[in-house]
Amino acid sequence: MPVIVCDESRRILWYNDLFSNIMTEEAFGTSFDRMSTAALEDFCSSLGKEIYYDNQYYMVHGVRSVQCESSLYTLYFFNITEMRLLSQEYKLSRPSVLLIAADNYEEVLHDARESQKSELVGMVDRIMEDFISQTNGVINKLTADKFVAIIEERHLEKIIENRFDILDKVRAAGKEANFPITLSIGVGQGASSLRESEDFARQALDMALGRGGDQVAVKTTSGYNFYGGVSKGVEKHTKVKTRIVATALTELIHTSSNVVLMGHRFGDLDCIGAAVGMAQTIRNMGKHAVIAVNYEKNLAKTLIDRMRDTWNADYFVSPEEAMGAINENTLLIILDTHNPDFVESPDVYKACRTVVVIDHHRKMVNYIDNAVIFYHEPYSSSASEMVAELMPYLCDVKPGRPESEALMAGIMLDTRNFTLRAGVRTFEAAAYLRKNGADTISVKQLFATSIDAYQRKAQIVASATVQHRCAIASCDFISDDIKIVTSQAADELLGLQDVDASFVLCPLGSQINISARSYGAVNVQVIMEMLNGGGHQTMAATQLKDTDLEGAKTQLLSAIREYYKNIGRK
Incomplete structure (x- = not known):
């Protein structure tokens, strides 16, 4: 096997012929930094350390010896490129199950003519087929409004990178056809078996539907990730x-x-x-x-x-x-x-x-x-x-x-x-x-509120500034009805021109409370979830710990920018 000996200064003092196949240039007297900048002691652990050099992967194990009060390091190289590539291929080829449901399919088609129904069904089917054709996966139609697909991890990563743009395609196509059709997708990722992946996907689909639809929920062994959720759910007429x-x-x-x-x-x-x-x-x-x-x-x-x-x-x-x-x-x-x-x-x-x-x-x-x-x-x-x-x-x-x-x-x-x-x-x-x-x-x-509460609400509204089409206000006083006053102030701020959402921050004990409101153009629930809160698309809230008003405002603005970035809006 390839072997080298280095001194404390990382200078290569000796190497065998097999190492010459790794480093084709003269190695004697050169620094080991050309191959790795990791500390030499790291290679001397029982696990060794992996390095990547010249398109090859090596597991390097080291032995430290002391001679004349100085340390020498003998490093042994094991080529693990083939094993590493096989491992990567295994991970990239792992199957993930996608359960796809058209939101309120029957409600949307309730008053449609038969020809319109056929047109809409064909449109959804074509978008689904085009979506899967970009992968090496398979898709099967379970019912008129439900699909199941299986794709490899390598393709799922690209879909996630594009933030499931199929949601936008279906929404746009439905809008063009005057039908508010949207999708909810549950994805089971990183499961140990296909059955577990399907279980993950079912739980994820329930979560996506429970959050109002028009979104994707990806369940992994570590929790959920969400994408979409920008439109208002369609009301169900049946009881x-x-x-x-x-x-x-x-x-x-x-x-x-x-x-x-x-x-x-x-x-x-x-x-x-x-x-x-x-x-x-x-x-x-x-x-x-x-x-x-x-x-x-x-x-x-x-x-x-x-x-x-x-x-x-x-x-x-x-x-x-x-x-x-x-x-x-x-x-x-x-x-x-x-x-x-x-x-x-x-x-x-x-x-x-x-x-x-x-x-x-x-x-x-x-x-x-x-x-x-x-x-x-x-x-x-x-x-x-x-x-x-x-x-x-x-x-x-x-x-x-x-x-x-x-x-x-x-x-x-x-x-x-x-x-x-x-x-x-x-x-x-x-x-x-x-x-x-x-x-x-x-x-x-x-x-009804008291005159004092009305004045406190007016004071909060007067402190508001507008950033990213969001009205942000705060209060630095405490009162028994502070939660009611801040909620009313958040509602009031929606009446301002060029405002899509409002946020009111107030201290409450050791926390900073944030009340969020919108008319639907901005999903304040998603923004509040970024700050460990929740609620509804047009009404949400959160509580931030270990911060002050300025720190809370900084976190809020960061979440707003992240939200706009995720939906492709500046």
């Missing part, structure tokens, strides 16, 4: 899923001993409104139900106070009181969040064996995975809308005015008075609540 969920939920309620309802920390009108509607429905079904809420850390105190004055019994209990009512047959219903880290009380969540989740936010990687029913509709405007749709299927008793107004307040909050994410089903839910006594004037009074 089949709602009826199925209602049937299963009815069975769970009847077989439980009691029900505890809980939302997210710092509950708002949507969270509390949905809980109020569900609690009254469950009591109408003959089961005891309470709402676990931290009153002191809540953004819907006006609604809670109104309901306490209206109801004879106190439906609201503290998380500690709720813990005392939990037994092995207690049903826990979590509303307006699906992240275990965001729930009002982690202790209540952990104490309940049977859990139901009802939420409309785009799916996050860290979601509640032990729910018996996971009712998740990212196309819904609010959790209150979802509850309003469930109520007629759960109980024959119609909702009264108090709970109808609570649900209406939740819908109005998350749709900003029916201007955002308000689809046909949103207005149907609002009409149902109005029919059952909800008075919009009475609901509007739940949004």
